[in-house]
Ligand SMILES: [Zn+2]
């Protein structure tokens with residue numbers, strides 16, 4: 001008796017080569033993320049793609065976002081559950097300060113290893129350990145502050 005192997009099983013697994021490069025779909029989704037001026041959620045991305053005549057399933061979208069995250073093209077803002085393009089020059093995302101304006105959604109990577117390390121060290125002294133290597137700062141940007149928002 002020969003072992004049963006469904007013919008579509010192999011096709012469902014992406015090859016390693018495919019996993020390493022920026023395919024058309026990945027590039028298109030990255031373009032959409034870059035075109036937003038605030039972090040964008042996965043379901044909004046699916047809507048944007050639909051607007052361009054592309055149907056992307058949630059599974060494909062999350063897999064694509066995971067690829068873009070792993071390869072340093074984008075970042076995820078955890079408390080918003082949303083994504084934004086990486087604008088920093090850092091190669092690995094081991095030390096990341098991410099500022100998000102809670103009023104207008106403007107997001108900025110703060111490329112300041114000294115500040116990051118100081119915060120990290122002080123938090124550890126206080127017995128607080130970051131669950132990943134990012135610190136997200138939710139605050140007000142200069143223009144929102146100037147316009148009277150707290
Ligand atoms: Zn970055």
Ligand SMILES: [Zn+2]
Pocket residue numbers: 101102103104105106140141142143144145
């Ligand atoms: Zn703002």
